[in-house]
Amino acid sequence: MNTPENGRARHPILWTLGVLVAVAVAFAGYLVFAPGPTAFAQGKRVALADYHDKDPTGVPEELKSASLIERGEYLTRAADCAACHTVKGGEPFAGGRAFVLPFGTMYSTNITPDVDTGIGAYTDADFLNAVHKGVGRGNVRLYPAMPYASYTYMSDADALAIKAYLFTLKPLHAPAPQNTLAFPFNQRSLMGIWSAMFNPDKRYEPNVERDAVWNRGAYLAEAMGHCGECHTPRNLAFALNNRQKFAGAVQAGWRAYNITPDRSSGVGAWSDADMSHYLSTGHADGRGTASGPMGEAVDESLSHLKASDLAAMVTYLRTVPSVATGDLPEPRAAPAAATFAQSVGSHAEPSGRAVYEGACAGCHGWTGISPGIASAALTGTRAVNDATATNVAQVIIHGGERQAQAGPSNMPAFGSTYSDSEIASVANYVTARFGTKAADLTADQVAKLRTLD
Ligand code: HEC
Ligand code: HEC
Ligand code: HEC
Structure with missing residues (x-):
């Protein structure tokens, strides 16, 4: 009965529901309209074709006249495709590496040119779809453990150079193990929704208010080296939260530390030489030695890059907003006392x-x-x-x-x-x-x- 009393009694419920819906919509919007990886830099961005400074994509000067395959090899290193597509100690690119997730285990696939179990049947268009859109051959939706939301910024030419290189490898027959993901995570079609929300599906757009070195560094760090995939925290939907860009995250049980320019908890106190030394050799005196996933990134990828590329990446890293991490203090610089018995x-x-x-x-x-x-x-x-x-x-x-x-x-x-x-x-x-x-x-x-x- 629609008495005034009933109406009044219903109002708080409707009102509460309305607020809940608004909060849910606002929260979804907050996640979906999150800033892209280079949004912090602001400034005008243009399509690559409209950029008239030095091209930030491709290979460095030294390799400009190298063959397509050599350029592809360099770019495959820069994007570190081997990292996830190789089992520890196994054949490079043959896949099968396990990703242990809270809801099951999934495996990377074979990206050698084997027709049955690898990517031998991939056309150029198939390959671009996989790398940029997370859609495998035959319209299979890929999980974002394949970092296509980062690789989406890679130029077509670079992705196809990588394909050309991969197609020179020996085809290996290596089917990937079956994933053991629980419902609903075993529903690949859901990844279509994820992609629509979190994969911008666009190529790198140079920032005309930054110089060519910065743009090269941004391209290498974001579209190729995908540093954020380990160093940027994720939101509830597993997408990168660039509001906390490079502020640190836990990756495969390792802590990928804060690499923002914060002086205490990040790498703001490191000199440029410390940074490029660490990236190229995995060690910087007084700062540490890379192990685990970072040791691999250095060995497989960063140590193969030309000095100019590492310097560009460091230039770019310096410009990311500082974020302080509460539990990471300024490292103690003083050595411990030499005596064994010293109390701690x-x-x-x-x-x-x-x-x-x-x-x-x-x-x-x-x-x-x-x-x-x-x-x-x-x-x-x-x-x-x-x-x-x-x-x-x-x-x-x-x-x-x-x-x-x-x-x-x-x-x-x-x-x-x-x-x-x-x-x-x-x-x-x-x-x-x-x-x-x-x-x-x-x-x-x-x-x-x-x-x-
Ligand atoms: C961070 C880990 C990671 C990196 C780095 C990575 N991949 Fe992947 N990739 C995966 C995983 C995991 C899968 C399987 C995804 C799935 O089953 O949905 C995959 C799937 C693929 C597929 C689909 C293969 C098929 O079976 O149809 C292609 C193609 C591919 N990756 C190419 C590349 C290339 C090229 C690079 C380097 C530019 C690369 N990947 C780097 C994790 C990675
Ligand atoms: C596969 C995950 C992964 C990727 C990709 C990755 N890192 Fe790391 N990074 C780590 C982990 C884990 C550590 C901590 C290593 C350790 O403690 O030995 C680390 C450490 C570092 C450190 C040292 C931080 C400190 O305070 O000691 C720097 C600098 C760094 N990474 C830069 C980068 C850059 C730049 C990229 C992109 C080119 C990158 N990382 C890509 C996982 C990753
Ligand atoms: C044979 C020499 C050797 C022994 C023995 C050894 N370490 Fe190490 N440790 C190293 C080296 C070298 C590194 C740098 C990583 C590398 O190159 O393997 C390292 C790295 C480390 C790191 C990481 C440092 C960083 O920069 O992040 C820690 C922590 C560590 N060791 C602790 C230990 C502990 C604890 C033990 C004993 C249980 C131990 N180590 C035994 C040689 C050794």
Whole structure:
């Protein structure tokens, strides 16, 4: 009955519903109309064809007259296609690498030119669809673990040079394992909706208010090197949240640190030389050594780039807005005391110290400055100045995994030598002794980390 009382009683409900709908719509809009990767720079952007400064796409000067295949090889390195399409220690580009997600495991595919199990039947148009739109041959929607929302900015010419290079590889028969994704994540068609919302599907547009070096750096970092895929946090829909661009995120159980110019929690205190050294060799004195996914990015991709390209990338990285990360303090620059017995406060875990003495001190020293291996310095590194100790634990479990620079002085893997609780203890000891704040890692957390990478 429509008495005035009923009407009044219904109003708060309608009103509440209305607000909820408005909030939901606004939230969806906030996610969908999120800024693109280079939006922070503002300024006028134009189509590549209308840009009259030096072309930011393609290969650097030294390779301009190289063959299509050589240029394709360089670009394949720059985009690091091998990273995900290769199983650790397996045949390059043959796929099968596992991506462990909260709702199941998925696998990368074979991108060698095998007709049955690889991309041998791909036409140029098929290939561009996969790289730019996330649509595989036969209209199969690809999961965004294939970073097409970044590669979408790649020029057609560069993508096709990559295809030309991949098609010179030996075709390998290597079917990808079956994904084990739970419903509804096993519904590939949903990725069409995801793409409509989060893949801008457009090529790189140079910013005419920035110089050619900046534009080259932006192209390399965004369209090729896809740094944000690991270093930018994601929103609820798994899309990159560029409002926190490069502010750090956890990737495959490793912490991909804040690389904004924030001086304490980012890389603002690093010199340009530190940056290009780290990117080209995986190490910068007093800053740290890249391991895990970053070690791979260096070995497979960044160490193969020309100096001018690395310098352009550094120029670009410097211009990203600073974001402070609450739990990442300014790394401690002072080495620890040289004495073995030196106390490291209430967190001095005897068991951690015993492991350190037996298995680590020989290479890392008691001060954190290695007696003989420059890349083994712990003083000043982000990993020991991160009180979650995530990467410290990972590097102890897996070792340095620096395949390109493997040698007897590399960080060995201790995952099968030590128990979860021993790894937690030594990780806590190392952060307490060499960093700003002791970690409080537990055996359970170590057990969890083991399942992620
Ligand atoms: C961050 C990880 C990652 C990187 C880097 C990456 N891929 Fe992928 N790619 C994947 C995954 C995972 C799949 C499978 C997606 C699926 O099954 O939906 C895939 C699928 C593909 C496919 C579809 C193959 C098929 O079976 O139809 C092509 C083509 C492809 N990638 C090409 C490339 C190229 C070219 C590059 C470099 C420019 C590259 N990928 C870099 C993760 C990656
Ligand atoms: C596959 C994931 C991944 C990609 C792609 C990636 N990074 Fe990283 N990056 C990491 C991880 C993980 C670390 C931490 C490594 C460690 O602790 O040894 C890291 C560390 C770094 C550091 C050192 C930060 C510090 O405070 O020690 C810099 C600088 C860096 N990355 C720059 C880049 C740039 C530039 C790109 C793009 C060209 C890039 N990364 C691409 C995962 C990635
Ligand atoms: C054979 C020498 C060696 C031994 C033994 C060794 N390390 Fe390492 N460690 C290295 C080197 C070298 C690196 C740099 C990564 C690489 O090149 O493999 C490293 C890297 C690290 C890092 C990361 C540093 C960064 O820059 O982010 C940590 C943390 C670490 N080691 C801790 C330990 C602990 C704890 C032990 C004992 C359980 C240990 N290491 C044993 C040589 C060693």
